[in-house]
Amino acid sequence: MRRFATETDRVEAFSDGVFAVIITIMVLELRPPNGTSFGALSQSLPALGTYALSFAFIGIYWNNHHHLLRASRGVDGRAMWANLNLLFWLSLIPFSTAWLGANLRASGPTTLYAIVFLLNAIAYTVLQRALLRVNGPETPFAKAVAVDVKGQISLLLYAIAIAVSFFYPFATDALLVTVAVIWFVPDRRFEPLIGIKQ
Amino acid sequence: MRRFATETDRVEAFSDGVFAVIITIMVLELRPPNGTSFGALSQSLPALGTYALSFAFIGIYWNNHHHLLRASRGVDGRAMWANLNLLFWLSLIPFSTAWLGANLRASGPTTLYAIVFLLNAIAYTVLQRALLRVNGPETPFAKAVAVDVKGQISLLLYAIAIAVSFFYPFATDALLVTVAVIWFVPDRRFEPLIGIKQ
Amino acid sequence: MRRFATETDRVEAFSDGVFAVIITIMVLELRPPNGTSFGALSQSLPALGTYALSFAFIGIYWNNHHHLLRASRGVDGRAMWANLNLLFWLSLIPFSTAWLGANLRASGPTTLYAIVFLLNAIAYTVLQRALLRVNGPETPFAKAVAVDVKGQISLLLYAIAIAVSFFYPFATDALLVTVAVIWFVPDRRFEPLIGIKQ
Amino acid sequence: MRRFATETDRVEAFSDGVFAVIITIMVLELRPPNGTSFGALSQSLPALGTYALSFAFIGIYWNNHHHLLRASRGVDGRAMWANLNLLFWLSLIPFSTAWLGANLRASGPTTLYAIVFLLNAIAYTVLQRALLRVNGPETPFAKAVAVDVKGQISLLLYAIAIAVSFFYPFATDALLVTVAVIWFVPDRRFEPLIGIKQ
Numbered sequence: 001m002r003r004f005a006t007e008t009d010r011v012e013a014f015s016d017g018v019f020a021v022i023i024t025i026m027v028l029e030l031r032p033p034n035g036t037s038f039g040a041l042s043q044s045l046p047a048l049g050t051y052a053l054s055f056a057f058i059g060i061y062w063n064n065h066h067h068l069l070r071a072s073r074g075v076d077g078r079a080m081w082a083n084l085n086l087l088f089w090l091s092l093i094p095f096s097t098a099w100l101g102a103n104l105r106a107s108g109p110t111t112l113y114a115i116v117f118l119l120n121a122i123a124y125t126v127l128q129r130a131l132l133r134v135n136g137p138e139t140p141f142a143k144a145v146a147v148d149v150k151g152q153i154s155l156l157l158y159a160i161a162i163a164v165s166f167f168y169p170f171a172t173d174a175l176l177v178t179v180a181v182i183w184f185v186p187d188r189r190f191e192p193l194i195g196i197k198q
Numbered sequence: 199m200r201r202f203a204t205e206t207d208r209v210e211a212f213s214d215g216v217f218a219v220i221i222t223i224m225v226l227e228l229r230p231p232n233g234t235s236f237g238a239l240s241q242s243l244p245a246l247g248t249y250a251l252s253f254a255f256i257g258i259y260w261n262n263h264h265h266l267l268r269a270s271r272g273v274d275g276r277a278m279w280a281n282l283n284l285l286f287w288l289s290l291i292p293f294s295t296a297w298l299g300a301n302l303r304a305s306g307p308t309t310l311y312a313i314v315f316l317l318n319a320i321a322y323t324v325l326q327r328a329l330l331r332v333n334g335p336e337t338p339f340a341k342a343v344a345v346d347v348k349g350q351i352s353l354l355l356y357a358i359a360i361a362v363s364f365f366y367p368f369a370t371d372a373l374l375v376t377v378a379v380i381w382f383v384p385d386r387r388f389e390p391l392i393g394i395k396q
Numbered sequence: 397m398r399r400f401a402t403e404t405d406r407v408e409a410f411s412d413g414v415f416a417v418i419i420t421i422m423v424l425e426l427r428p429p430n431g432t433s434f435g436a437l438s439q440s441l442p443a444l445g446t447y448a449l450s451f452a453f454i455g456i457y458w459n460n461h462h463h464l465l466r467a468s469r470g471v472d473g474r475a476m477w478a479n480l481n482l483l484f485w486l487s488l489i490p491f492s493t494a495w496l497g498a499n500l501r502a503s504g505p506t507t508l509y510a511i512v513f514l515l516n517a518i519a520y521t522v523l524q525r526a527l528l529r530v531n532g533p534e535t536p537f538a539k540a541v542a543v544d545v546k547g548q549i550s551l552l553l554y555a556i557a558i559a560v561s562f563f564y565p566f567a568t569d570a571l572l573v574t575v576a577v578i579w580f581v582p583d584r585r586f587e588p589l590i591g592i593k594q
Numbered sequence: 595m596r597r598f599a600t601e602t603d604r605v606e607a608f609s610d611g612v613f614a615v616i617i618t619i620m621v622l623e624l625r626p627p628n629g630t631s632f633g634a635l636s637q638s639l640p641a642l643g644t645y646a647l648s649f650a651f652i653g654i655y656w657n658n659h660h661h662l663l664r665a666s667r668g669v670d671g672r673a674m675w676a677n678l679n680l681l682f683w684l685s686l687i688p689f690s691t692a693w694l695g696a697n698l699r700a701s702g703p704t705t706l707y708a709i710v711f712l713l714n715a716i717a718y719t720v721l722q723r724a725l726l727r728v729n730g731p732e733t734p735f736a737k738a739v740a741v742d743v744k745g746q747i748s749l750l751l752y753a754i755a756i757a758v759s760f761f762y763p764f765a766t767d768a769l770l771v772t773v774a775v776i777w778f779v780p781d782r783r784f785e786p787l788i789g790i791k792q
Contacts, residue, residue: 010408010412010462012208013211013409013412014412014415014416014458014462016208016211016212016215017215017412017413017415017416017417017611017614018416018419018420019212019215020212020215020216020218020219020416020611021215021219021416021417021420021421021615022420022423023216023285023289024216024219024220024223024289025219025223025420025421025423025424027220027223027289027290027292027293028223028226028292028424030290030293031296032293032296032297032300032307033297035306036301036304036305036306036307037305037306038305038306038309038310039306040306041306041310044293052286055286055289059279059282059285059286062212062282063278063282066208066212080459081455081580084455084458084459087419087455088448088451088455091419091420091423091451092423092426094423094424095423095426095428095440098427098428099428099429102428103432106432107432107433107434108431108432108433108434108435108436108437109428109432111434112434112437184279210604211607214604214607214608214611215413215416215611217608217611218413218608218611218612218614218615219417219611219615221612221681221685222612222615222616222619222685223615223619225616225619225685225686225688225689226619226622226688228686228689229692230689230692230693230696230703231693233702234697234700234701234702234703235701235702236701236702236705236706237702238702239702239706242689250682253682253685257675257678257681257682260608260678261674261678264604264608382675406606406610406660409607409610410610410613410614410656410660413610413611413613413614413615414614414617414618416614417614417615417618417619418618418621421618421619421621421622424622476657477653477778480653480656480657483617483653484646484649484653487617487618487621487649488621488624490621490622491621491624491626491638494625494626495626495627498626499630502630503630503631503632504629504630504631504632504633504634504635505626505630507632508632508635
C-alpha cells in the first residue's frame with residue numbers, strides 16, 4: 001500500500017517539475033518593449049494579458065492535478081501514459097500563448113489558443129478515467145469524480161469559444177476568462193479525502 | 199495533522215520548482231557580448247549587475263517563503279491561490295530585469311523594475327495573511343508574523359524608489375540594493391519555530 | 397539499507413528535474429508561425445511533429461529510468477556518473493529536434509536525430525550495467541534486466557534508421573516512430589518488483 | 595535532530611532544481627547549424643565541445659554538493675546564503691559557455707570561462723567553511739573536509755589557466771579538462787559517512 005503512495009509521489013514530483021518549467025518559460029516570450037519610456041510598456045500589454053491568462057490556467061491545472069493524484073490510491077502504467085499525454089498538451093500552451101500574445105486581435109491564433117485548452121481538458125478527462133480504473137467503482141475516488149459539473153461546463157464553453165473565434169476573437173477571450181474564473185474556486189470534491197481544512 | 203504537513207510539502211516543492219526556474223532562466227537574457235576581447239565584457243556589465251540584484255531578491259524571497267511555509271501548520275485553498283499569485287509576480291522579474299539590464303540609465307525600465315518588486319511585496323503580504331487565517335490567532339505563527347518591521351520598511355522604500363525613478367533612476371537602484379541588504383540577514387522571527395541552530 | 401534508498405531518491409529527484417527541463421524547453425524551439433491565419437500553422441507542422449516524437453521518447457526514457465532506479469537496491473559512484481552520462485545525451489535531444497524540425501526532409505538533420513537516439517540507448521545500457529554491478533548477480537534486479545529484447549530490437553532499428561537516413565529520411569522517421577510505439581507498452585520486467593498493480 | 599535533516603533536504607531539493615535548470619538550459623545556446631548537410635554540424639562542434647565540458651563541471655559540482663550536504667548535520671542561515679552564493683556563480687556558467695562556444699580560439703572568452711570556474715571553486719570553499727561551523731570541529735564532517743588536496747590543486751590549476759589564457763587559449767582548455775578529469779573520480783572522503791557501497 002505504501003508502495004502505491006510512493007509511486008504516485010514520483011509521478012506527482014515529475015509532473016510538478018514539468019508544470020514549474022511550463023508556467024515559467026512562458027515568461028521568456030515576454031520580450032522587453034522597444035523604447036525606454038514607461039509608455040512603451042503598452043506594446044507588451046497584449047502579451048502580458050495573454051501570459052496572465054495562461055498562467056492562471058496552468059495554475060488551475062496544477063491545483064486540480066494535485067488534488068486528483070492525491071485522492072487516487074495509486075497509478076498504473078496506463079495512468080502514467082495518460083499523465084504524460086496531459087503534460088504534452090499542457091506543454092503546447094507556451095506555444096499558443098506566444099502566437100496569441102503577438103496577435104491578440106487575430107482569429108487564427110485565438111482559435112489555436114482555445115483548441116489547445118480544449119485538448120488539455122480532454123487529456124485531463126482521459127487521465128481521470130485512467131485513475132478511476134485504478135481505484136475501481138464504489139470507491140471514494142469514484143464518487144468524487146462521478147459528478148463533474150465544472151468539467152462539463154468547461155468543455156461546452158471551450159467548444160463555443162472555438163466556434164466564435166472565427167468571427168469575434170475577443171468573445172473567445174471573454175469565454176476563456178470565464179472558464180478560468182469558474183475554476184478559481186478550488187475543487188471541493190476531493191477536499192474531504194485529502195483533509196485540507198482551514 | 200500529518201496530512202497538513204504533506205500538503206504544505208507539495209506546495210513548497212512546486213514553489214521551489216518555480217523559484218528554481220525563475221532564478222535560472224534570467225541568465226538566458228545575459229547575451230554574450232559582441233566582440234571577443236575581455237574588455238567587450240563591459241557591454242554586459244549593466245545586465246550582469248541587474249541580474250545579480252534580481253538573483254539576490256529571488257533568493258531572499260525563496261528563503262523567506264521557505265521559513266513562512268515551514269512555520270505554518272498547513273495550507274488551505276485560499277493560501278494555495280495566494281501562493282500562485284506570489285509566483286505570478288515573481289515570474290515577471292525576469293521580464294523587468296531584461297528591460298532594465300538593456301537600459302540601465304532609463305527611467306521607464308527602472309520604474310517598472312521597482313513596481314514589480316512592490317507588487318511582489320504586496321503578494322507576499324497577502325500570502326502571509328492567508329496563512330495567518332489557517333493558523334489562527336494566538337498561535338506561534340501569529341506571534342511570529344505580528345511584528346513585521348522589515349516588511350513595512352521595504353514597502354516604504356519601494357514606494358520611494360518608484361517615486362524617484364522618474365527623476366533619478368540610479369537613486370532607485372540604490373534604494374533597491376538597500377532593501378536587499380536589509381533582508382540579507384535571515385528572518386529570525388521563525389527560527390525558534392523551525393529549530394535551525396548553529 | 398534505508399540509506400541506499402535515500403541515495404537513489406536524490407539521484408531520481410535530480411534526474412527528474414533534468415528530464416522535466418529537457419522535455420519542456422524543447423517547446424521554446426516551436427516558434428509562432430509568421431502570419432495570423434489558422435492556415436499559417438501548417439508552417440509549424442514539421443516542428444510540431446518532431447517535437448511530439450521527441451516528447452514521446454523522453455517520456456519513455458523517464459518511465460523506464462524510473463522503473464530501473466526503483467528496482468535497484470542502490471547507486472554507487474560509477475552508477476552516478478553513468479546516470480549523468482545518460483542525462484548528457486538526453487540533453488542533446490532538444491538540439492537535434494530543433495535542427496530536424498526546421499529541415500524535416502533533409503538527410504543531415506535526420507541522421508543526427510537518429511544518432512542521438514542511438515547514443516542515448518547506449519548510455520541507458522551502460523547505466524543498466526552499472527546498476528547491475530551494484531545489485532550483483534542472482535538478484536531479482538539481475539534477472540529482470542537479463543532479458544532485454546526491446547532494448548536489442550531498438551538498437552538494431554536505430555542502426556538501420558541511421559543507415560537509411562542518407563537515402564530516405566522519411567523511412568528513418570518511420571523507424572523511429574516504430575521504436576517509440578514498441579516502448580509505449582510499459583516495461584513489465586520490473587513491475588513485480590515495484591508493485592504497481594491496478 | 596530530524597528537523598536538521600529536513601532543513602537540509604529542502605536546501606538540497608531547491609539546489610537540485612537550480613542545478614537541473616542550469617545544466618539543461620545551456621543546450622538552448624546550441625543553435626542548429628546553418629545548412630542541412632551532416633557536415634554543417636562541424637560549425638556546431640566548438641559549441642558542443644564547450645557545452646560538454648561545462649556539463650561535466652556542473653555534474654561534478656552537483657555530485658560533490660550532494661555529498662557535502664548529505665554529510666553535514668544541518669544548515670544554518672549563513673550556510674543557506676553561502677549556498678545561494680554558489681548557485682549564483684554556477685548560474686553564470688551558461689553565459690560564459692555561450693561566449694566561449696561562439697569564439698573558441700579567442701582569448702577574452704577563454705579568460706572569462708576560467709575565471710567563472712575559479713569563482714565557483716571559491717564559492718564552494720566558502721560553503722564548505724560555513725558548513726564546518728555548523729558541524730563544529732572534531733566531528734566526522736570536520737575530519738572529512740580537513741584534507742582537500744583536489745580542491746587545492748584545482749584552485750592552482752584555475753589560476754594557471756587564467757594566466758595562460760591571454761597567450762594560449764587552448765592551453766587553458768586543456769588545463770580545465772584536466773581539472774574535470776581529476777574530479778571525475780567521486781569524492782571518497784564522504785563515502786564512509788553516507789554509506790554508498792557497491
